[in-house]
Amino acid sequence: MKTTNSSQFTLTSSRIYDDDDDFQKPIQSLQFTQSKPSSSHKLKPSNAPINRPSKKPKKTQSFPGKENHKTPPDFDLGLDSDLGLESIEPIVFCDKIKVDDGVSVNKDEKNTKLKGGFGYLSNSIESRLLLRSKGSCSLGVCENACEKVGEDVEERFEDLEETGTTQLDVLLDLCCSSEEKEIETGDFISCPMCGFDISKMSDEMRQVHTNECLDKEQVHNQIDIPGSDHVLESSGQVLDDPPSLDPGQTHHISPIAVWLQNLGLSRYEEVFIREEIDWDSLKWLTDEDLCKIGITALGPRKKIVHAISELRTACHEEVNIPENSAQKETKTVTNKLITDFFPGFAGKVKKSCATGAQAQVGKTNSNNGNKRLGTKTNFSNKKFRDTPPWCSITGTPFRVDAFKYLRRDCSHWFLTHFHADHYGGLTKSFCHGKIYCSLITAKLVNLKIGIPWEKIEVLPLNQKINIAGVDVTCFDANHCPGALIILFEPPNGKAILHTGDFRFSEAMTKISSLQTHVHTLVLDTTYCDPQYDFPKQEAVIQYVLEAIQAEAFNPKTLFLIGSYTIGKERVFMEVARVLRKKIYVTAAKMRVLECLGMPKEDMQWLTLDERESHIHVVPMWTLASFKRLKHVSNMYMGRYSLIVAFSPTGWSFSKGKKSSPGKRWQQGTIIRYEVPYSEHSSFTELKEFVKFTSPENIIPSVNNHGAESVTKMISLLSS
DNA sequence: GCGATCAGCT
């Protein structure tokens, strides 16, 4: 039996709308603190409950990103340092070879700081590729770079058994030799794949660049050599992400091979290669699987099963171990690669597409889809679903609203706003680096999900900052409170504007930084169809005001206004201000509203005592059916004789209804207005915005189901 | 028992 409604309401009048969870969702008001660009972005809100470590000096206007390795131990790496695990120091040796001081720098300083230093990259395979290329072909393309490194590593490992040298020694040796090379070579650093001069890039950007080259290389390989074993043979290939392995361990050598070697079972390496068992699938192997693949002898089977079990435990614990950034970097590099080589399946998700997710403006060619199309996958686990193109920022190590696709190959996670379809996948156990968002979103993420402040970086508005070598500027998205539009300007010059969810406003046309050349626009295409052409918010609010006044002749009328966790606050706040009436909200909703930084003058209109007000804010779903409204009506029997509900939604408006600012439904003593109050851009506004930004490419972030849908949307937008 | 995730629903 479904008890949906009956359980939601209690007889206690103050809890009519179930304070429990829906109303926990906070409201925001007309004036959001975030719209005030201020230096406070780096400060913890005064009511923040945690001992947040102090931030970097404001002066740098940058966030440390991966360069965190420079940070004092008590400063950053909010990775559960309270567990007292710092002393583990698993990769101390990496520090020895640091040259870069790791401080995030301004553009001007960057060149100087990066000269001659690979910093955390010293320990990554990429860095070694880079170093090799510096040494052997610093002036151009070094096609054999990867191969050479691979051979080198293999040789060293081959020597292991004879000399008694440990793998760690070999790796240390590699790192040290890297350091020497680094010092003795000049300032010029080239990409080992394409030979491009990457001297002026930050470490992270070098990594991004090299990875992208490797991407291309890999795609090439896959096309040219169908059926070949990319897992183990492609140049520059890495196997997987063995989280607990020695961070210095090169992934050129299969981590599984090393693992088997440690177990004294190297003879089975071939079997693992043949069966394409990588680091992740390894963890899922069962005793039965081992039999199936031909490892039938009891002894080795038991050994392997036991070791896998330990591995699982180790991986589980690993998330709590504070990593030094060099280690992170190594992982980043290797994971990035594995991500691309094993892209995972594009599961059937709400906003997903496997191909054709991006389109060049003005072209109808749909053959510009996901380059990973056709690559085989080793993952069936949802954790490895491919990150959709609208969640990745090309040319940067960033992800946007991509918590459903958490991977260790990234440590910069942007959150445009606090709506479930954008923060989905984010839980309080998040341990994948930093979350970048507005102050309001940060407060909500902390309040509602329990993410500690240490893992959050608050982004300022209308102020260019530098994160991991990429210029980042945020603007108010005119969506829900705290929602951001983010402009990424990577060193490659290809600016990416990510709208998150937004409603185009005139104010945006006056932002000079938005008038920059936009290479790629990741666009909120929620209403990318001419049928959605709803009125301005002000007009709808006016309509609501008039409707309330019209229905208010009856003093026994209860007004209900729908709201999300956050969003649609303007409607009820404006009603309160204009009608000078108090509005009732639940305690949970109030807590959320308190995160929005509304001025006192606005907050005074809110009350926690429902007896003080006949205008109540309720969750949208409460208004979704007359059945639910009827329930509310019954609760207030005797006190109110009429219920008038307002459901602000963009969907209430579609073709043919353009002239009507709202739809009125009535059942007995319950009236429901569906008003086209949208916090997304209308189709007209979308077109205007596209015209305004004139991007070269557009990636629709909503209703993007592949090439066909993209082509349709783009052609609508350019019609 | 708890947290995370998913399908179904509005």
Next chain:
DNA sequence: CACAGCTGATCGC
């Protein structure tokens, strides 16, 4: 349709 959730079931730990 599904704005942006909510609910209950299931799974893994």
